[in-house]
Amino acid sequence: MKIINSERLHIMDNQSSVWSLIRDIATTNNQEDAFYVCDIGDIVRKHKIWKAKLPRVEPHYAVKCNDSLTVLEVLTALGTCFDCASKAEINKVLSLGVTPDRIIFANPAKPASHIRHASAVGVTTMTFDNEVELHKVKKLYPDAKMVIRIRCDAVDAQCQLGNKFGCDPITEAPELLRIARSLGIDVIGVSFHVGSGCREPPVFRRAIAAARDVFDYAESLGYDFSLLDIGGGYPGGRGTSIDKIADIINSALADFFPEPSVHVIAEPGRFYVSSAYTLACNIHSIRNVIGNDPSTGIHSTHRMYYINDGVYGSFNCILYDHQVIVPQPLKQYPGAKYHSSSIWGPTCDGLDQVVENIMLPEMKVGDWLVFEDMGAYTLPVASPFNGFPVPKVHVVADENIWILLKDIVNFSDDHFEMIAKPTMNQDDFDGSNCLQSFPLRIEIPHGNG
Ligand code: PLP
Numbered sequence: 001m002k003i004i005n006s007e008r009l010h011i012m013d014n015q016s017s018v019w020s021l022i023r024d025i026a027t028t029n030n031q032e033d034a035f036y037v038c039d040i041g042d043i044v045r046k047h048k049i050w051k052a053k054l055p056r057v058e059p060h061y062a063v064k065c066n067d068s069l070t071v072l073e074v075l076t077a078l079g080t081c082f083d084c085a086s087k088a089e090i091n092k093v094l095s096l097g098v099t100p101d102r103i104i105f106a107n108p109a110k111p112a113s114h115i116r117h118a119s120a121v122g123v124t125t126m127t128f129d130n131e132v133e134l135h136k137v138k139k140l141y142p143d144a145k146m147v148i149r150i151r152c153d154a155v156d157a158q159c160q161l162g163n164k165f166g167c168d169p170i171t172e173a174p175e176l177l178r179i180a181r182s183l184g185i186d187v188i189g190v191s192f193h194v195g196s197g198c199r200e201p202p203v204f205r206r207a208i209a210a211a212r213d214v215f216d217y218a219e220s221l222g223y224d225f226s227l228l229d230i231g232g233g234y235p236g237g238r239g240t241s242i243d244k245i246a247d248i249i250n251s252a253l254a255d256f257f258p259e260p261s262v263h264v265i266a267e268p269g270r271f272y273v274s275s276a277y278t279l280a281c282n283i284h285s286i287r288n289v290i291g292n293d294p295s296t297g298i299h300s301t302h303r304m305y306y307i308n309d310g311v312y313g314s315f316n317c318i319l320y321d322h323q324v325i326v327p328q329p330l331k332q333y334p335g336a337k338y339h340s341s342s343i344w345g346p347t348c349d350g351l352d353q354v355v356e357n358i359m360l361p362e363m364k365v366g367d368w369l370v371f372e373d374m375g376a377y378t379l380p381v382a383s384p385f386n387g388f389p390v391p392k393v394h395v396v397a398d399e400n401i402w403i404l405l406k407d408i409v410n411f412s413d414d415h416f417e418m419i420a421k422p423t424m425n426q427d428d429f430d431g432s433n434c435l436q437s438f439p440l441r442i443e444i445p446h447g448n449g
Contacts, residue, residue: 012398034281034309034391041401042276053246063089065269083267087114115140129167145188152207158197169210189227198233201245208252236274237373270376277375281307303341310345310352312385314378321377330368336361347386
């Protein structure tokens, strides 16, 4: 039995919501630091959706998307597997008691030391898309089970990946498989990634059909492929759904991979964490610029709001993840006039702009802006540039979610428990008094999900 040490979990009563919690935290004890609220219940709900919509596809959560221990612990308890891109990610997941067979090392271009490490810790399944990688694997990890990554790009995606990874399934994959065969490397299947934040669901059918052709070609070489990895691409923000993608995947699997012997996995990242994280930022400075509105030519005042997180912190997702940012004032401003406004991060860099132009009510120093859907590709990349700290995360769940979580994973009480601790002091939750606070402790039997 391995006890996983964790962050504190705050249990919400049924009068509370993420927004009411944000209000509580923001109005307590001269709070001015930016902070996140992470709702574990949202991650659990996502897992339920995945299981219901894609029953044949085993999720391997893409750790790169948000490698917070809380996320990894909850997903471990739910029984998901993991997609790791590096030695450090592998170690982080293994440290939670996850067994190496629940990890795919899904980076087609791996440093030699990382391949050696995978071999040392027994992570056997790895991807490749080029000949050089095959020679490295032959030398460093000849027993590895390799998965060939093919390219099939969505016409429209938030972040394209095909420019960097994936061999052409027709012009390159056959040659790579012949080379693998001649090197005696055990290739066990095909993977692809259609692009992160896929906005063209039918691409999954094209990609699955292309994978079928690669399976068939491999068979002609004497391989017996057993793994299909349909990668990432699943949206996860509020107002998005995987229904259409799931329908297309399920029917393509039935058409191209009817044989149940083919194990189908995926590498969702964004889907699991995007909507679980909500960020609150404080307005610490305001600059009013008087001039002519460029669109109307009318004399007006443009308001520049400076907040305490920016593109060097959480909003790096604007630059690296092409995220569209939607600010929402925490307070209501009844009857207020709306003005042309921009939102800026705290650093001294002109690049540090969060929103270029938006109509907002007139706000004051000390007011708060809330940003939903901030769980994907934000925290792992954020830096404290200029001395502005990366926001702290408050982890919350309601009691029902805990009961649900226990039901889903069917853990007995001694495997998974939440321990109440009679604490209710300032440190626990910045003085908020609508909550009870518990240390989160998840116990997971070694070798079990
Ligand atoms: N798998 C791999 C190999 C990736 O590179 C990524 C994202 O870059 C993911 C999975 C996660 O995909 P998504 O962001 O669409 O959830």
